[in-house]
Amino acid sequence: MSQNKRELASTFSPADIESPLYEKWIAAGYFTADNTSDKEPYTIVIPPPNVTGSLHIGHALDHTLQDILIRMKRMKGFEALWLPGMDHAGIATQNVVEKQLAAQGKSRHDLGREEFVKKVWEWKAESGGAILGQMRRLGESVDWSREAFTMDANGTRAVPTIFKKLYDADLIYRAERIINWCTRCLTALSDIEVEHSDVEGEFVSVRYGDGEQQITVATTRPETMLGDGAVAVHPDDPRYKHLVGTQVLLPLANRMIPIIADVLVDPEFGTGAVKVTGAHDPNDFEMATRHGIDMPIIMNELGIMANSGTQFDGMDRFDARKAVVAELKAQGRVVAEKRPYLHSVGHCSRCDTTVEPRLSMQWFVRVAPLAKAAGDAVREGRVKIEPKELEPRYFEWIDNMHDWCISRQLWWGHQIPVWYGAQGDVLVLGPDEKAPAGYVQDPDVLDTWFSSGLWPFSTLGWPEITPDIKKFYPTSVLVTGYDILFFWVARMMMMGIFAMDGVAPFPVISLHGLVRDRFGKKMSKSRGNTIDPLEFMDRYGADALRFALAQKANPGTDQALAEEWVGASRNFATKLWNATRFAIMNGANIDGPLPAIDSLNAIDKWILSRLAETIHEVDHLLESYEFARACDLIYHFAWDDLCDWYLELSKESFASGESAPTKRVLGHVLDQLLALMHPIMPFITEELWTAFTGGESLVISNWPLSEKSHIDKKSEKLVSELQAIITEVRRFRNDQGIKTTQKVPGRFIASSDIAAYAPAMSFVLKLENKDFTPSASFDIGTVKVELDLTGTIDIGAERARLTKDLATAQKDLQTAQVKLSNEGFMAKAPENVVVEIKERLVTTSADIERITAQLAALPQS
RNA sequence: GGGUGCUUAGCUCAGUGGUAGAGCGCCUCGUUUACACCGAGGAUGUCGGGGGUUCGAAACCCUCAGCGCCCA
Incomplete structure (x- = not known):
């Protein structure tokens, strides 16, 4: 073994060691999990990044934390599987390819569906998955032999299987409902894909009808009045009681519409009377349905006024808004105007276009029973959310979830496995079933989150009960940012529990926060304060980036990051490098057993005691997802206890030549410390440890054990006295202006x-x-x-x-x-x-x- | 509007009942044979305001103020 020991370069250069070490690990197959081993499994599936994406700082954090857990468990003797892969990211990917086509003056319709989808696959082969190479740079110990994609063979079988299963359980249905419509992406969106923000709009009060038979309604969207089916007031509102049940003239459209009473109306808001536009507003849809009110659709898919039977047809919705108000004014019907009027408006999370609520035929998941099960799993303690403080947020959302619109009017994605016959009959088919001749498949595709909800088991080969499923499902922990708790985590909980006979996809959800800039401000391209993890890795090495991120990763809370802090972590790595060089120079070794503890001097006893305590605490903290505190302990043990005190206090012993026990103790401490740090800083620890011990690899070495018998409070007290004396003398010398030398x-x-x-x-x-x-x-x-x-x-x-x-x-x-x-x-x-x-x-x-x-x-x- | 969190050293943040902490920054000194990507020493806070509980509160309760996030 010892013939493999090497000399270390005098300076630490991350670029020289990282890539060769990663290649060595891959060549040795350390990351490939064995589903036939008798080791206890430990599984993490990576939150699949978009195929269009590259590694941003949030991925770097997320992946670092997962790698820390996986590497630790692998060293602890678990059969560790960290499964990588990517999401096909329906809208995002389709947008990318459509943009390329647009540059050539083409649209996807010029190509046709089949050609277009082919084009997307070509794009994926050429430019997709840039992130995978970047993950290698970060040192991620993922099992590349199991790399997955939501639209690969496994995904393509899992999706129709679960769709049919849900349909047969009456948990999927098709209905005409108000959905969020993006007039640019030309597709329906789920509630969660809509981002609300306050915008300056207008609030116009308009008089409907005349004379005795009049009522004033207020609205922020005057153009939709062309589609009004009624006016609604609160049933107890004395101002309007006499009008309920009568009809009033709808201006511009020149139709008579009923005045109805509904408790949904807030009498305090505006005039207490609201227009009811069932086809273009979710609340109005509810009222219109309840009262059997007409719901004319007066806008097309592009957001252009259509079929209102007025002069406004053909105008863009925002132009029509102005024109409608102008005409109402001309008719003397505008009672009041507030402009600007700040109110909340939904935007497409992909392209920021103002979302149009729109009545249309879509597929939905009936979420109530699924969400109940997903909520109960956490309520009953079968699934733990770390940190616990984020549980209320989970419950609040999952217990009040609306039915989930899953159909998208896109071409890139899993096409809905439903076929329609000539007589209007509906066939839902599993992956191995074929529709009879004459049946036509539903043209829509499924929401991307529908397939990523299956990720923890579709990637393992489900619906087949494969050896991987048997060995590695359920996974051991889910590590992700709290920002996708609803998007993804909740979907996996619902789908997993439903598909896998009640077994949740993971027993623990460990949530981390967002990486922000040095002032704690959210990063955004418009602010210009984004951080590129690749640049940091170039400048300081992957280990430094990993340590900087992990050191500030407190459960569930955001963290600030600045370049200097990554630099400081690089300095820490350099410190470790130099300490190891010094130890090797002075003959530190791991040959033979440790000397009997009683025979050691107090300084040796002390460092062994501190090592045992540090290992114990770090182990416990990492098992509790307390990454920041674990890193802090390691940092101070390595820098303060080991470098500043132990090495200094041992120099006399090395110089005197009577240092055999100390050399062995130092060797032991270094060996254990490098192992302890390996999950966090895999490259430098591997380089130092193999050079120092001549061993094969830390990746497959044993996790350090805390030796309780080494804990020695007496020696700790003595050394703290020595430290106090030394510090006092230094202080005295300093005060007296005596040079250190x-x-x-x-x-x-x-x-x-x-x-x-x-x-x-x-x-x-x-x-x-x-x-x-x-x-x-x-x-x-x-x-x-x-x-x-x-x-x-x-x-x-x-x-x-x-x-x-x-x-x-x-x-x-x-x-x-x-x-x-x-x-x-x-x-x-x-x-x-x-x-x-x-x-x-x-x-x-x-x-x-x-x-x-x-x-x-x-x-x- | 509903939910939820935060306010501690110049900055970013730990710290859940027993003499206020870390990193970075700051000041002074220093080419000591591991390391200037370093070492030694030092300065810095009535822990947002007010009230309460307690022998004892940064921590627990109430309240006010400010900031943030999620959802509608």
């Missing part, structure tokens, strides 16, 4: 257990051990330090230092005294707290006495 005669007068480490401390502090007459001395606790400064000390600086220490001690003393003289505290505070405060009283009193004496001993100046 200057050697000074000095000695410690201390009890034997501390005196035993005088050589180590002297080495760190550059104190010379020789005969001298002290010209300065001071106390730290029970330890006296004597120094020969060969000259006068700076009394002013010394007095300032002691005065400050005295003030601190006096404040601490006072705090303790106040507590101890408080009867309530003495009576009710727990014993251990009282003891602690009493101890504090004793030590601070001693400190005050000591410092006061030192101050008094200073010569007057």
Whole structure:
């Protein structure tokens, strides 16, 4: 084994090591999961990025967290499967290819459906999936042999299977309903694909009818009045009671329409009377249905006025709005106008076009029973949401879900598996069934989220009960941003529980937040504050990016990111690199068993104790998806405990030559630390560890074990005393203006257990051990330090230092005294707290006495 | 309008009942044989305002103010 040890380059260069290491891992097949192994499975399916997408900073975060879990579990001996793949992203992808066609002056209709879909596949082959290469750069340990696509063979069988199953269970139906229509994409959208934002519009009050038979309605969309079927008021509204049941003249259209009473009307809002346009407003549709009111459609798919039988036909909806108001004004029917009037308007999440509510025939999923099951799974604890604080959001949404419109008037996607016969009969077919001659398939495709809802099992070969399904379903955890909790997570819950006999697709949903800019502002192209993870990887390496992201990933909360912070993580990597070089230079090794703990010095015992504690806590935190806290502990153990203290305190031992146990201990600590860090920073740890140990790979090495027997509070206390002494002496030297490099005669007068480490401390502090007459001395606790400064000390600086220490001690003393003289505290505070405060009283009193004496001993100046 | 979260050091954020923390930034000093992508030392906060519970509150409760997110 040891013949594979290597020398390390003197400087850390991520670009030199990352890509060869990834190739090595792939060639070795470490990431390929074995469905025949007897290891316990651990499965994560990657949230499939759009085939049109490239790796943005949010993916980098999401994927880093998943890789941390997968790599840790693989090291823990699980059969780890991390399944990669992409989503066909219906509208987004179709838009991309349509744009290319538009550049040639063509539309998809010029090609026809079959040709167009062929074109999209060609586009995918050439330009799709750029993200996959970028995932390799990030070091993702995904199983490429199982790479999936929502429209691959598995997806193409799973979709009609579940469609038919839902249809047969009466959970899919076709109906004429108000849906959200995008006049640019020319398709229906689900509620969730509509983004609401406040816009400045207008609020116009219009008088319908004349004389006795008149009523004023207010609207933000005057043009839709051409499609009004009624006017509605609240049944208890005394202003209009006499009009209910009568008819009123609809201006412009010159039709008589009824006045109805419905509780949906808010009498406080506007005039308390509203127009009822059943074909172009969801609330109105509800009222119109209830009262059997006509619902004329007065706009075509493009948002152009049509079939209203008025002069406005042929006008764009927004032009018509102005024209209608102008004409009403001319007729003296405009009672009031508010402009601008701020109100919420829906926009297409893909292209930002103002969404038009539109009555049309679509396919829907009846969500009530599915959503109930998905909600119950969380309510009953079968599925946990991490962090728990996000549960209310999940319930609020899933318990109030509307039926899901799943048909899209697109060509790219899973075509709806329904065929219509000449007599209007409807056939829903599974993947292996063929429609009889003469039947025509529904031209629409399914919502992209319909197929991605099947992702946790369609990718494993469902509906076949494959070895993969048996081994790897349900998956172990879902890691994703809270922003797609509704889009995707809820769909997977509903589909998974329905398809897999009640077994939810994952027992845990671990949600992280969004990556924001350095000021915590949302990133957007228009703000110009977006961050490109690829650039950061170029400049600082993949490990630095991963660590920077994981270090700030607190459950469910957004994180800010700035370039310097990635740079700081790179610095951390460099620190680790140099520490390992130093360790190797000094003969650190992992040869043979660790020396007996009792035989070790306190410094070695201490670092082993800290290692055991760190491993224990990091393990627990990672298992709880507390990535930020885990990274923080690792960072401080590696930098503070190991580099700043252990290596420094051990230098004397290395220099003296009597260091065999320390070399073995250091080797052990490094070996374990690199393993512990490997899931987070896979490249540099692999490079360092293989060079240092000569081993094959950390990817397949054992996860570190926390040795409880190494935990040694006594040594921890002793070393913390050594640290306090060293810090005080440094502070004294600093205050006295003595250079760090200057050697000074000095000695410690201390009890034997501390005196035993005088050589180590002297080495760190550059104190010379020789005969001298002290010209300065001071106390730290029970330890006296004597120094020969060969000259006068700076009394002013010394007095300032002691005065400050005295003030601190006096404040601490006072705090303790106040507590101890408080009867309530003495009576009710727990014993251990009282003891602690009493101890504090004793030590601070001693400190005050000591410092006061030192101050008094200073010569007057 | 409904739901939900936040307000702690210059910035970004940890910290769920026992002497206020981290990273970055800032100040001083330093080419010590792992590391200047570094080391040593230092400064900085009546924990948004007000009230309450408690021996004790940044933390628990009420209230006010500001900011944010989700949904309608």
